[in-house]
Amino acid sequence: xxxxxxxxxxxxxxxxxxxxxxxxxxxxELFITPSAVxxxxxxxxxxxxxALFQRKSRGVTLNPAGNMYLKYIQQGLNQFEEGTKKxxxxxxxxxxxxxxxxxxxxxxxxPQLGAFxxxxxxxxxxxEIGNKLSDLRYDDIDLAIRLGDGNWPNTITHKxxxxxxxxxxxxxxxxxxxxxxxxxxxxxxxxxxTYVDDAWQQWAKAVGVTLTSSxxxxxxxxxxxxxxxxxxGLGMTLAMFPIENASLSHGIIVAPFNEFMRYPKSLYxxxxxxxxxxxxxxxxxxxxxxxxxxxQ
Numbered sequence: 001x002x003x004x005x006x007x008x009x010x011x012x013x014x015x016x017x018x019x020x021x022x023x024x025x026x027x028x029e030l031f032i033t034p035s036a037v038x039x040x041x042x043x044x045x046x047x048x049x050x051a052l053f054q055r056k057s058r059g060v061t062l063n064p065a066g067n068m069y070l071k072y073i074q075q076g077l078n079q080f081e082e083g084t085k086k087x088x089x090x091x092x093x094x095x096x097x098x099x100x101x102x103x104x105x106x107x108x109x110x111p112q113l114g115a116f117x118x119x120x121x122x123x124x125x126x127x128e129i130g131n132k133l134s135d136l137r138y139d140d141i142d143l144a145i146r147l148g149d150g151n152w153p154n155t156i157t158h159k160x161x162x163x164x165x166x167x168x169x170x171x172x173x174x175x176x177x178x179x180x181x182x183x184x185x186x187x188x189x190x191x192x193x194t195y196v197d198d199a200w201q202q203w204a205k206a207v208g209v210t211l212t213s214s215x216x217x218x219x220x221x222x223x224x225x226x227x228x229x230x231x232x233g234l235g236m237t238l239a240m241f242p243i244e245n246a247s248l249s250h251g252i253i254v255a256p257f258n259e260f261m262r263y264p265k266s267l268y269x270x271x272x273x274x275x276x277x278x279x280x281x282x283x284x285x286x287x288x289x290x291x292x293x294x295x296q
Contacts, residue, residue: 010044011073014052017041018070021061085140086274095124096280100145102129102224104267107246108291116287123280142272143281145288147265155270158285161242163263165203168239168253170231179236179256182209189217191226191237199238206261227253243267 005011016026017037027034045051052066062070100109105127113125128141150157167185169177177188185204190213193199204211217235220226227244230237231252239253241260247253269285271278 006044006047010040010047012077013037013040014044015070015073015077017060018052018062018066018073022059086272095126096284097126097128097140097142098145098284099128099130099139099141099143101222103227103240104145104243105129107243109288111246112291116284119287120280120283123283125284142275142278143284144270146268146270148268149265150268152268152270154273156273156276158269158289160267160269160285160289162266163243164241164260165238165263166241166255166260167203167236167257168230168244168248168255169236170233171251171254173230173233173236174254174256176233182207182257182259185209185236185257186211186213189235191229191235192216192219193223193226193238194219194221203238203261207257207259 013026013030013032016029017023020026020029023037023041024034027037030037041053045053048069050065051063052069053060054063098109109127117123117125145160146152147163150159169179169188177184179185179188190200196202201211218226218229220229223240226237227239229235230239231247239247239255240263241248244253248255269288271281275281
């Protein structure tokens with residue numbers, strides 16, 4: 001079936017001219033002359049059989065037909081762009097692009113990445129560090145690793161591990177304050193989080209201690225900053241295990257009370273439904289599940 005839509009380059013020029021309602025501004029955006037924009041718009045109008053703009057002495061404005069047509073064209077161009085991104089993700093990207101938060105990358109992925117590369121030399125890895133949840137429909141990411149309940153619409157999820165939380169601090173902090181009993185928590189400077197409501201109260205209730213002090217020495221909006229502050233001896237914070245197993249075993253942090261609370265969220269790997277058969281994604285998830293730093 002032969003389609004009777006106008007040439008696509010005319011639609012692109014109309015979208016810019018209609019959005020800006022200014023032929024000169026559209027010409028600058030498109031790197032063509034204002035007269036070229038005017039001639040192409042006229043050609044489009046002749047093809048359609050009706051006007052799209054109201055010409056005025058000092059410029060142009062869209063008429064009702066132009067306003068309606070602009071909405072359709074923008075929807076179509078957005079679909080072209082989304083479709084192009086999806087095909088690039090699936091067929092032309094030579095690298096597996098992974099998004100994860102800093103501590104996970106530093107403590108688990110990077111220390112063992114050499115083993116993965118040795119087993120899969122054909123898979124190139126690109127890691128993007130960040131805590132923002134990627135929108136896999138649009139972002140240039142193939143695989144995201146995030147904390148959650150496993151409910152991310154229109155994605156395939158794999159549970160990697162359950163998370164437990166413990167109160168931790170630096171060895172220097174522990175030597176200075178000598179925390180031994182759970183009730184000692186009320187005399188210690190605590191590092192808190194803005195993204196978890198009553199994190200310390202939840203931990204205290206789970207381990208059976210009454211938190212009477214509301215003292216918070218520092219509050220951060222992300223986990224990595226709180227952990228960094230704790231390792232610098234600035235207070236005690238709540239750490240996620242087994243993500244922090246390596247830091248604990250290497251003596252970077254200590255858990256004086258040895259009390260762990262089951263965190264309500266788990267660690268998941270998630271990716272697009274259309275990528276279910278991608279060999280590189282499945283290889284990486286399988287490798288991560290078997291990671292010694294996760295399973296030890």
